[in-house]
Amino acid sequence: MKFNKLNVYLLVIILLLTAMLLLDKRFLPAKSQLPQFSPSNADLISTVMGYIKTDYLEEPNPVRVTEGAYRGLVNSLDPLSSYLDKDLASRYLNRKTPVSDTGLVIFKKYGVFPMVVAIRENSPAAQAGLKVGDNISAINDRNTMNLSLLETSLLLEAEPGANGQQPVKLRVLRGSETMEIEVNRDFISRDNLKFSAGPSGLVVLRPTSIYQGLSVEVSKTIKARLKTRPTPKAAVLDLRDCWGGDYEEARKLINLFIKVEEAANLISRGQKQVLSCPDSPAFPELRLFIWVNQATSGPAELVAGVLKDLDRARTIGLETPGLAGLQESFPLSDGSLVVLTTAVFSLKSGAKLWDNSLPLDVKLSYSESMDKLYQDKTLALLSAKN
Secondary structure, eight states: OOOOHHHHHHHHHHHHHHHHHHHSSSOOOTTOSOTTSOHHHHHHHHHHHHHHHHHSSSOOOHHHHHHHHHHHHHHTTOTTOEEEOHHHHHHHHTOOSSOEEOSEEEEOOTTSOOEEEEEOTTOHHHHTTOOTTOEEEEETTEEOTTOOHHHHHHHHBOOTTSOTTSOEEEEEEETTEEEEEEEOOOEEOOOOEEEEEOGGGEEEEEESSBOTTHHHHHHHHHHHHHTSSSOOSEEEEEOTTOBOBOHHHHHHHHHTTOOEEEEEEEEETTEEEEEEEOSOOSOSSSEEEEEEOTTOBTHHHHHHHHHHHTTSOEEEESOOOOBOEEEEEEEOTTSOEEEEEEEEEEETTSOBSBSSOOOOSEEOOOOSOHHHHHHHHHHHHHHSOO
């Protein structure tokens, strides 16, 4: 989706204004054409910057302070928007897939520490004893409070050309306890689809992400199982810890189970683009359940949200983060980069999948025996009348 260039120009103007604020005692004159700053706000900001320049214990580093202003301006917009300095911008633009990292899946909002929401099986993070719910307050002694989710993720990845065995030092908060933990960054998560035959004729399909080609694999797996005896009564899409992926693949996966002209909408500054699933579904009658948790994100939220919204599936699990949106990146002249959310998804019913959990039929609370809890709730729904 094309991003309105006017917004890019406006962003650049705001960043320049912020820099001028930090490098000068006075704010721009009251005749400024930017309506978001009232005269009272201008006076207040100018006063604060004056105090910093005249009364702070030492002369502030203008480059560092200006970058901090840029970071706060962009990172505070939403969890997926981000300002990247030159070094992190270069790493982001030159990312090679698959990525080598710690195996942590994190969620973060601006002004709070990143939280561990999932840990990949057999990863260095799992071996180091990290747990879901841990908060990371520092990465290699760098405070994480005002970093974006993207910045934090990049810092947890192996640096380009570096040995993945080189550990990253994490300061971890767990309840009232603070720990220093070193974790290797040599874990590579491979896209795959796990299959298991659950109790009472359930076919359980668990993808690592909504990767390209997933819909074909899901279709082949279900068709093969439907030829066995006894015939499965229902399928489960286990989208727990399914973080990231491809939205077009999400659409194809939805279309396996339902045909609909308006499955969802992509909203950008008042404009609407309809997401359609026009093909005949391969499994229009197969009963479907979807498992989700706090690490079900983006395209996986779209799949679960649409199928629930259109009454094609029942959703069970923990609330999801609400990150179904598109981002675009905009390079700045100094080599830094701005990543902005330019569009978000909403369901046909009007419910947004942005900053809101997808609707749940059965809402669970976190416990140590989650697998059994999901199965029990699914079997209860399966045995109940439609």
